Amino acid sequence: MTRQTPPPPRPPRRLVLGLLLLLASLVLPGTTALAQGDPSFTLVNRSGQPIREVYVSASQDQYWGHDLLQTSVLANGAAMPIRIAPGAGCLQDVRVVYADGRPEERRRQDTCRITQMVFGSAAAVQSGRQANPSFNLVNHGGQPVREVYVSSVRDNAWGEDRLGTEVLPPGRHLAVRLPAGDCVNDVRIVWMDGRSEERRRLDTCRLINLVFR
The missing domain is CATH 2.60.40 (Immunoglobulin-like)
Structure with a gap:
C-alpha cells in the first residue's frame, strides 16, 4: 500500500497577519504619493518667438518668485521641465514673458493632472491677446x-x-x-x-x- 505524503502544516494565524501588515506598510506610502499626484510638468514654447522669463508659484502665494530661466531663453519649439516639490500642492500659477515683452499667465492650473503646458497654441495666442492688467x-x-x-x-x-x-x-x-x-x-x-x-x-x-x- 502506497503511503501519501501529508500536507505541509499551515502557518500560524498570527504569522499570516504579521506578513500582511508588513506588506501594507511597504505598499501604502507609494499609494499615498500616487494619490496626491506629482505637480511637476513640462513647459512647451510654440509661440513663434523665444520666451525670456518663466515664473511658477503655488496659487496661494503672493510672490512669483525667481525667474526660472535666469539668463537663458526658451527657444520656439523647445521645452523645459518644471520641477515642483509634491508638498507645494497641485494648484499652480504660471507666467511667461515673451521676447517682445508680452506676458501671458495661466492661473490655478491643476498641474498634477497634466504632463505638458503649451504656450503659443491657437487657444493660448487668443487668450494672450486679451488685455491683462496684472x-x-x-x-x-x-x-x-x-x-x-x-x-x-x-x-x-x-x-x-x-x-x-x-x-x-x-x-x-x-x-x-x-x-x-x-x-x-x-x-x-x-x-x-x-x-x-x-x-x-x-x-x-x-x-x-x-x-x-
Missing part, C-alpha cells in the same frame, strides 16, 4: 514697503492694503493680480518710514514690472 510691483528702494494699494481709476477709494500684515522687502516684488480688461489703474505705496508715493492713470496692460526706488 503686473509685478518691484521694490528697488532702500527700505521695505509696508502698504500697497491698487485701484481702477473709476473707483473713488483705494481699497484694501494688498500686503496685509506683510511687508515688501528691498529687492522683492509683489504680484499684483487684477481682473482682465481693466487696464487703467492708480497705484499707491507707503514706505516703512511713512512716506507715500503714487502713480496715477497707469496703463498696467502694457506693464510687466512697476519699479519703485
